[in-house]
Amino acid sequence: MKKLQQGFTLIELMIVVAIIGILAAVALPAYQDYTVRARIAEVLGLMEGFKPTIVENLSNNNGSGAGTCSGVLGVTTATVNTSSITCVDATGVLTGVGTTKANGVSLSLTPRYSTGGPVTWACTTAAAANYRFVPSECRH
Numbered sequence: 001m002k003k004l005q006q007g008f009t010l011i012e013l014m015i016v017v018a019i020i021g022i023l024a025a026v027a028l029p030a031y032q033d034y035t036v037r038a039r040i041a042e043v044l045g046l047m048e049g050f051k052p053t054i055v056e057n058l059s060n061n062n063g064s065g066a067g068t069c070s071g072v073l074g075v076t077t078a079t080v081n082t083s084s085i086t087c088v089d090a091t092g093v094l095t096g097v098g099t100t101k102a103n104g105v106s107l108s109l110t111p112r113y114s115t116g117g118p119v120t121w122a123c124t125t126a127a128a129a130n131y132r133f134v135p136s137e138c139r140h
Contacts, residue, residue, distance in 0.1 A: 036133050039081040039102035044123070044135060046082055047096045047109050054092045054111055055119045063113035065090035105130045107138055 053071045061067060069087035072094075077085040083097040083104070094109040110122045123138035125131070131139045 033132065036101075036103050036105075037135075040098055040105050040107070040133050041135060042079070042081045043085075043096040043098045043102060043105070044107055044138070046077055046079070047085055047094045047107065050085070050087065050094055051109070051111075051121065054087070054094070058092060058111060058113045058119055063115065065092065068092035068111075103130065103133060105133055107134065 050072045054068055057068045057070055067089065069089040069092060072087045073089065077096075081099055081102045083099045085094060085096045087094050092111045096107045096109075098105045098107075106126045108124050108126075110124070112120045112122065114120075123135070125134045125138050
């Protein structure tokens with residue numbers, strides 16, 4: 001009589017290890033890109049917090065640039081993922097720079113003022129190489 005097989009053979013174990021290795025090789029780069037995108041989303045989220053102040057200043061000044069960043073300048077914005085957020089007083093353009101954990105990606109939010117209409121915003125990034133990391137509204 002033949003003895004019944006118990007457990008797994010070496011070939012079966014090697015196949016399982018190979019499948020796990022292939023899955024890890026595919027998942028790890030995707031996860032790394034995802035974490036960078038999440039960090040850049042934090043930078044954009046912090047910048048979004050300054051928009052109401054800039055819109056109010058633009059509306060009060062009828063779109064003129066002087067004092068656009070009043071209430072925004074000097075606010076500490078450095079975090080684990082955000083290196084800095086700056087505002088150009090003459091135009092109201094917000095620029096956020098990510099830390100090395102966020103690949104140092106730079107985002108700009110530019111207000112567009114029209115008399116009697118709403119202030120619209122344009123989000124851009126400096127380098128096309130960063131398009132895979134930035135939110136879709138910043139890929140111009």
